[in-house]
Amino acid sequence: MSATPTDTTGTASPTDPVLTAERAHLALAADCLTEMRAAASAVVDAGVDAWASERLGAARAERLRALAADPHVPAFFGRTDAGLPDGGAESFHIGRRHVRDAAGRPVVIDWRAPMSRPFYRASAADPQGLVRRRRFGFSGGELTSYEDELLGAGEEGDGALLREEIERPRSGPMRDIVATIQPEQDEIVRAPLAESVCVQGAPGTGKTAVGLHRAAYLLYTHGGQLARTGVLVVGPNRAFLRYIEQVLPTLGEVDVEQTTVAELTAHVPVRAEDAPEVAALKGDARMAQVLERALWGGIAKPADDVLVPLAGRRYRVPVERLKRYVDDLRRRGRVADDQQRLHHAAGRERLALLLAEDARRQKEEAGGSPTDAETRRAARSPEVRAFCDAVWPACDPAALVAGLLSDAAVLARAARGVLADDEQALLLRPPARSVRATRWTEADAVLVDEAAGLVERTAGYGHVVVDEAQDLSPMQCRSVARRLAAGSLTVLGDLAQATSPWSAGDWAPTLAGLGRPDTAVRPLTRGYRVPGEVLDYANRLLPVIAPGLPAATAVRREPGALEVRPVTDLAGPLAEVVAGLAAGPGSVGVVCAEDAVPAVAGLLRDAGLPAAVLADDGSAAERVAVVPATLAKGLEFDAVVVADPAAIVAAEPRGLNRLYVVLTRAVSTLVVLHRDDLPGALAS
Numbered sequence: 001m002s003a004t005p006t007d008t009t010g011t012a013s014p015t016d017p018v019l020t021a022e023r024a025h026l027a028l029a030a031d032c033l034t035e036m037r038a039a040a041s042a043v044v045d046a047g048v049d050a051w052a053s054e055r056l057g058a059a060r061a062e063r064l065r066a067l068a069a070d071p072h073v074p075a076f077f078g079r080t081d082a083g084l085p086d087g088g089a090e091s092f093h094i095g096r097r098h099v100r101d102a103a104g105r106p107v108v109i110d111w112r113a114p115m116s117r118p119f120y121r122a123s124a125a126d127p128q129g130l131v132r133r134r135r136f137g138f139s140g141g142e143l144t145s146y147e148d149e150l151l152g153a154g155e156e157g158d159g160a161l162l163r164e165e166i167e168r169p170r171s172g173p174m175r176d177i178v179a180t181i182q183p184e185q186d187e188i189v190r191a192p193l194a195e196s197v198c199v200q201g202a203p204g205t206g207k208t209a210v211g212l213h214r215a216a217y218l219l220y221t222h223g224g225q226l227a228r229t230g231v232l233v234v235g236p237n238r239a240f241l242r243y244i245e246q247v248l249p250t251l252g253e254v255d256v257e258q259t260t261v262a263e264l265t266a267h268v269p270v271r272a273e274d275a276p277e278v279a280a281l282k283g284d285a286r287m288a289q290v291l292e293r294a295l296w297g298g299i300a301k302p303a304d305d306v307l308v309p310l311a312g313r314r315y316r317v318p319v320e321r322l323k324r325y326v327d328d329l330r331r332r333g334r335v336a337d338d339q340q341r342l343h344h345a346a347g348r349e350r351l352a353l354l355l356a357e358d359a360r361r362q363k364e365e366a367g368g369s370p371t372d373a374e375t376r377r378a379a380r381s382p383e384v385r386a387f388c389d390a391v392w393p394a395c396d397p398a399a400l401v402a403g404l405l406s407d408a409a410v411l412a413r414a415a416r417g418v419l420a421d422d423e424q425a426l427l428l429r430p431p432a433r434s435v436r437a438t439r440w441t442e443a444d445a446v447l448v449d450e451a452a453g454l455v456e457r458t459a460g461y462g463h464v465v466v467d468e469a470q471d472l473s474p475m476q477c478r479s480v481a482r483r484l485a486a487g488s489l490t491v492l493g494d495l496a497q498a499t500s501p502w503s504a505g506d507w508a509p510t511l512a513g514l515g516r517p518d519t520a521v522r523p524l525t526r527g528y529r530v531p532g533e534v535l536d537y538a539n540r541l542l543p544v545i546a547p548g549l550p551a552a553t554a555v556r557r558e559p560g561a562l563e564v565r566p567v568t569d570l571a572g573p574l575a576e577v578v579a580g581l582a583a584g585p586g587s588v589g590v591v592c593a594e595d596a597v598p599a600v601a602g603l604l605r606d607a608g609l610p611a612a613v614l615a616d617d618g619s620a621a622e623r624v625a626v627v628p629a630t631l632a633k634g635l636e637f638d639a640v641v642v643a644d645p646a647a648i649v650a651a652e653p654r655g656l657n658r659l660y661v662v663l664t665r666a667v668s669t670l671v672v673l674h675r676d677d678l679p680g681a682l683a684s
């Protein structure tokens with residue numbers, strides 16, 4: 001560490017000339033940003049037509065929003081000095097977005113620009129051309145300290161400022177980590193667009209943060225291409241999306257679609273729940289085969305010639321030719337690659353056209369020359385339409401699935417040799433009065449999405465980030481894969497946190513299901529969220545729930561962070577612990593089994609504590625939130641109270657994995673209240 005005026009608390013002397021110069025640069029950057037904002041608002045919306053004007057207006061509004069975001073966030077957080085051949089140095093300030101002066105000279109470099117890369121990657125062993133890396137400390141928007149590493153002289157900092165920032169307890173919605181992205185994270189963030197990556201990361205290692213920063217990086221680096229094709233972020237539920245939704249906007253990226261698999265597949269209203277074994281079967285990849293057979297099995301063999309009217313005459317298309325047309329189209333409809341496949345609806349249109357073209361050829365051979373409009377009219381004629389309706393009926397995906405799941409004969413035909421008889425029986429339910437009246441489940445919606453994807457091509461994105469991917473069913477994987485088209489993928493997850501029936505011991509099945517079997521798996525094992533004491537405790541479950549998976553090591557320890565307390569009755573101790581934690585700053589999550597939520601919320605209410613139940617509808621969490629264990633995944637709270645861990649374990653087949661998730665949500669403090677019935681690994 002160089003001799004900087006940074007004392008152990010990271011506060012420099014206010015008269016330090018370096019500090020004075022850097023503050024002047026910060027003021028300059030702020031002025032330039034104001035000017036850039038003014039210039040952007042002055043652009044006249046003078047498009048050549050209404051559409052162009054509207055586009056110009058939207059682009060300008062976008063730019064203004066990007067420039068205006070977070071006026072209190074300092075324009076830069078770091079600086080690099082690269083050595084020049086003449087012995088001098090070229091310095092760049094690194095910030096959230098590019099800032100230039102009136103002459104177009106860079107004042108701050110965007111963190112995603114290639115020039116910023118050494119800031120994140122350089123080390124004393126590999127300085128990447130840097131003689132110095134400087135990090136800045138801020139207090140309430142004021143630049144108050146800095147820390148230098150003279151990498152050129154082989155000197156690496158002890159990273160006091162960096163550590164302070166990384167270790168700063170965090171609460172509330174997730175924030176960006178641009179100032180402190182670590183080298184192992186940066187490698188993933190900046191992986192090339194064409195490369196799909198799978199991050200196997202222990203709890204709190206920054207998977208979600210890395211995935212979001214990767215999306216922002218790709219949008220910056222491949223803006224044109226990705227603006228056309230779009231970037232999609234898929235999370236497990238609304239509560240999670242609510243937690244992460246501000247990260248990309250603070251990075252200036254407002255155009256990324258953030259959604260859940262349930263929302264992606266929301267073709268039908270979900271009103272019912274499947275029994276676990278039924279849900280497991282509906283999520284099985286074999287269902288894709290069953291649906292494909294059901295759909296294409298609905299196509300009949302032509303039985304008779306058709307008379308096609310064209311320009312005042314009728315032309316006979318013989319049944320042999322009709323059979324050939326249908327067979328050819330069916331074959332093209334069943335190729336495995338979704339990009340090459342002729343989808344069902346397009347096949348139907350194509351069939352009508354083939355009949356009309358057949359008639360046209362006949363007329364041409366007889367010396368006529370029908371126009372294209374006449375041929376198109378022939379394809380729409382009642383005769384051709386009646387033939388298509390009989391042979392290649394239009395398919396409504398919801399009706400297809402409803403029929404399949406409520407008609408034993410239809411199901412048996414489609415599932416023969418694919419699903420055993422008892423599996424078919426498991427799927428069947430009594431028919432509803434109508435398709436609309438069907439009591440759809442979440443797994444049904446995924447089946448409807450699959451059917452919809454067979455009927456018509458699903459629009460694809462240029463890049464998809466999928467979080468908590470360890471829980472996806474094979475059918476859900478297919479839903480995501482359809483949205484991927486030719487794009488690339490960032491898969492984030494942790495096999496130890498897998499709680500669904502499909503969870504596997506390795507990533508291969510998920511990556512294959514997502515259509516990218518060759519994706520490299522990259523581990524992250526440095527835990528930034530959870531104090532060492534808490535992480536070590538949770539890690540005791542690892543040999544049972546995920547043997548062979550490397551345990552995370554925490555970047556910090558906090559004596560007193562963990563309290564494991566036996567209680568005979570929850571009520572008193574729970575209220576007392578929560579009251580104590582609520583008196584301090586930061587968020588408090590009281591996590592319990594889903595069934596116990598009303599009782600726990602009642603206990604806290606009776607004790608006069610302002611706790612609100614965390615809902616899955618995306619509404620913001622209160623400072624003290626009662627969290628069903630099933631919703632805790634991906635979230636973090638400053639303090640976590642786990643009420644009755646044995647009930648969390650007992651509530652589901654992979655209850656121990658769920659407990660592992662729950663135990664790793666705390667940033668500062670974890671209190672476990674148990675009735676002397678802890679799982680073996682945690683008992684001693």
Ligand SMILES: Nc1ncnc2c1ncn2[C@@H]1O[C@H](COP(=O)(O)OP(=O)(O)OP(=O)(O)O)[C@@H](O)[C@H]1O
Binds near residue numbers: 176210494635664
């Ligand atoms: N380089 C970093 N600098 C500062 N904070 C970081 C860094 N990396 C991660 N964090 C913080 O650590 C916490 C955990 O990050 P994140 O939620 O992305 O982890 P995760 O691996 O997705 O966790 P989980 O699997 O438990 O949901 C967040 O508060 C995040 O901001």
